[in-house]
Amino acid sequence: MKTASKSGSTAAKPAKATSAKAVKVTKVALSSTPAAKSVGKSKKAPTARAVVRPARPKQVFPHSDEEDDDDDVPSDGMDDEEAHSDKSAEEHDSDRMDQEEEEEEDDDDDEEPAPLEPAKRKRRTIELSSSDPVLVSRPNKKSKTPLAKPAASDQFTTPKANRVHQASSGTGTEQTFTPYNNHGNPRDPSKPLLTKQSPQTQSIVKRAAHQYRALVVTKTPFVPDPDRNTAASKVFMAAAQDLDAMTRILRFEADEVYQDHVIKMIKRADSQVRGEVVSAARDIVGSSYGLGPGFGSQGENKAYVELLVTDLNFVFRIFEVENVNGQLRPKEGRSGPYRHPIFATLVQQEFFNSHEAMATAGPTTALFNPMPLVVIAFAATAVQCALKDWATGVRVKSSSDFSHDEWAPVFDLHLKQLEHFRDQQPEKINAWTRKLWKDCWSTTRQSLAAAAPAQPSMLTAAEMDDFGDVDDL
16 A cells, blocks of 8 residues: 655645645645645745735635544545545645745845734824824925015115104194114215105205205305204204104104214205306306407416406406506406306306206295395306416316315405495395396296297187077077
């Protein structure tokens, strides 16, 4: 009788599999023992570690009586062919299981150890410190950096007001003003720029500077330095009140930096207006006094200029000279002091017909009628400064900048002469100054517009009375 068991194996031969499931059970049972692995290829027994394959769930098969009764089946009841076929099938199944176990070991070597109990795969989660839901949006690739907030109190924005308590007319009302943000001049911090100020401050300073220039021209062209700050402060306060800018008055009184900048921007108008007047005088002085090419040689022009500035001869309407033995000498009988045509021309050009038009527009118009003696003295001082350019007989701009220190004494001299003249002839001086204003006004566009004759009508009286085609008349 032939035996079906292999040498070295103590397990009984299982019953012949009747289905694929039975073969699978045999495979699992054999692969769980080291002895079964040694049946096929001689291979080193794997280490004892559990391999859990989540993709392959555990299969449970129903209990079979045939498996329990395998030991009761007598082996001598088989014939040789049947035993040989069972042995071949068993060897084939053993070889196939060994091959599958080798593949499983190769896969297991690449996998990380897993827990003994199979677990479901969980999605990755992020735990937050707060239980509140968080909504996260995808960031834009081309995200723009938000613009920074503009600086406070510039020409476009106004910061939160600082409250300054001040009683108004005894009612206890509260006034506020915004803090001043110092926008300095990048080239010279000591010279504030008007364009760097807020729109309201710009409006006040422009109005104040216009009034300050008019006061300089009609009252004191060469203002002493200690008085400049006082004059600038007064015109600023007046301009702010005219524009109903009480908050700027409060800031002016409370903020020393703001006050200093405002005063600097206003009081530099006096040097500007002096520069404009003397520049205009330099342009017309040559033709007004017969200097330049075609009027004589360089030597003759030089001698004539020396005579003009001597004894204030240039201020007279009529001043004649004669050549005696090659030398120019003044003739007797000069007349018309301070009535030379250049004065009226200069005053009209700078104060009546200029872009500022301080003598014809705004609240400063009344300052020029009648023409103040200060304005005439100012024009005479500018003409005398312009004559210095011709001191060599040809026009060469002098180094004089029409400053206070150099020309304030000259202005005082001319003003004293005019005041003495007025004291001697008050009525005639009054008539003359009114005529001077009228002459300057007569050529302005305002005067020409008012004096324009009415356009004659192109319609006759009969034509204007013809309404025959209009009913109900």
